[in-house]
Amino acid sequence: MASITDSPIKSIGQDLLQIRTYSDALSEFIVESDTPITIGLQGEWGTGKTSLMAILLENLSRRNIATSWVNTWEYSLFRSPREVSPKVLKGMLDQLERSCRERGVWESTDELDKAVKKVGRILGNIANQVLATQTGLDVLGATDRRNPQAEGDIAEIKKDITLIIQRLIDSVHNPIQKVVFFVDDLDRIPPADAVELLEALKNIFDIPKCVFVLAIDYDVVVKGLESKFGPKTEKNEREFRSFFDKIIQVPFSMPVGVYSMEAFLLQKMKDLGVSIDAQDRPVYVKIVSFTTGSNPRSLKRYLNSFSLINKVRAHQSEDNVASNDLMLFALLGIQISFPQIFRLISQEPNYVDWDNAFAAMRNIDLDHVEQQLQVHKENKLVDEPWERIVWATCQNDPYMKARSFEILGLMNLLREHFKDNLSEQLELAMDYAAITSVDDDAEAKQSTRKFGNKTLFISLDAKV
Structure with missing residues (x-):
């Protein structure tokens, strides 16, 4: 072999850094945690956030847990900033349906299919900045006024997503008890887009039985908020931290100090x-x-x-x-x-x-x-x-x-x-x-x- 690919591992069996103690503990925490809850995997570029998420996905897929994995960077390619958050949110539902169908735990009904199509249609027509504005944070300054039509659409999105999750959990035909969404590569998209996506996730997916695992670094959040709060200083640092703490209930720093x-x-x-x-x-x-x-x-x-x-x-x-x-x-x-x-x-x-x-x-x-x-x-x-x-x-x-x-x-x-x-x-x-x-x-x-x-x-x- 002449070179090593820069690909994350996909299984605990490939782990050379010997972080099983941490991946097992995080998996157990996710299984036992109350919901909704968001876990933020923090670490600089290249410290193994994606690899740890892949191990968590492997562990949880063996349990009575449905999973969805989206790479935000892939959804941002060849798209304008207006399209990123809606496309990622739609992708999260698409990947949930795909993974559940692969495991044979997705039960198609007229009610469920109608809700999925409706959410996809609305997200396909709504702009990133409008979505962020109506959910509480407009980093890019898209509009100064709230849009009643957009507010109604977002309320419909949340209602239908809640219905989709409830039907998946309540079905007597599968053992699913919880849904875990993995959101990767937030530090590879423009920081302002990452912050607006985080805000949308917080407000739209604040749903029982849902856990979010985000690969994000605090510095990305800081850069994304600078247009709203200005450069971070000792005087305004609390504003940056308050936003981060509002989104991330459980921060987890990559254990680079114990890597083998x-x-x-x-x-x-x-x-x-x-x-x-x-x-x-x-x-x-x-x-x-x-x-x-x-x-x-x-x-x-x-x-x-x-x-x-x-x-x-x-x-x-x-x-x-x-x-x-x-x-x-x-x-x-x-x-x-x-x-x-x-x-x-x-x-x-x-x-x-x-x-x-x-x-x-x-x-x-x-x-x-x-x-x-x-x-x-x-x-x-x-x-x-x-x-x-x-x-x-x-x-x-x-x-x-x-x-x-x-x-x-x-x-x-x-x-x-x-x-x-x-x-x-x-x-x-x-x-x-x-x-x-x-x-x-x-x-x-x-x-x-x-x-x-x-x-x-x-x-x-x-x-x-």
Whole structure:
């Protein structure tokens, strides 16, 4: 296998992150919870929200529970903002009917069929913003006045959806006791559309026997509400939080801190045909921890880049001196996660030799940095010039600033691991690590050039 697909898992049997404790607990909570209730799975892009929902779907489908799954992003494709919420709401009912028919628990009656068609017809004719306005929140400012006709239509929608759910639950011909709606990828549609959809869900689907599991992050809600409340500040943060709390009764943060990234890494490496010596495994795990961390999607992207580079290396001339796998893996992690640091290394690979002159070329005043670091004066990670240069570079980016000591930890790990030939291994690996770079910095792109079988590194001094 040359690459890893960025597809969520669909079964607990595929779980490499070892989150069964959490998926089982959530499944049990859903089965036993009072209704209606909405559970929000919170986590940044790529942390496994869809995979966890798929495991929940698998667990609940074995119980007396009907399920419906919609991907909001798919419903938003090639549609105007006016169409998103109505299409998603209709899709939720369509998917409920489809899954129930597949399980043989959907009982068609004239009353039920009429209600389904009526809801579909009304939702097909109503606009997203009008729907949001009549249910309480008009983020996009569609209208200033309430529409009596729309209010009547929405009341009819809620009445008919309630009827559909009641008939499904009350039927003596099936064991269904509850309905769970899974709403995925809310963080992939425009934030304002996501917020209006949440409001519509809250008001229209506030129905007994219904549970909603939403893949949503608080930051998306904040962005979606900015047009109404303005940028979030300490003064108005309560308004943003109040809206989120109104929609989400049970927030659940993805347990990234307990993910078994070692098991995930080793299995994916094996799938790619990459062999890791037993003594090096802890170092690889540390490198992942320092770079992509506990984000499965980011690690997949990382490993696919590593696999591609290995293909390139395999087709290079046998006269080339082979670069070390571990060094290449580490530099690639720096290139993906911390491009500003990779840019510095590309300009002068032997980073332990970075000095005052190098700092000056980067407009870094090491005397000033030393004063700033007084609070960390006992920390051995910032007691050398090159370490202070790294720390100072990190202060210009909020993400890197928060992870500056992890970056230094990684670079010191490499120095210790390659203490006898750090400079040589850095230079051998740099040419390959730049292959998958998306850095748009012209200086970084031109800092390595290939001449025959030799890589020439152009230092900053040569450029001045």
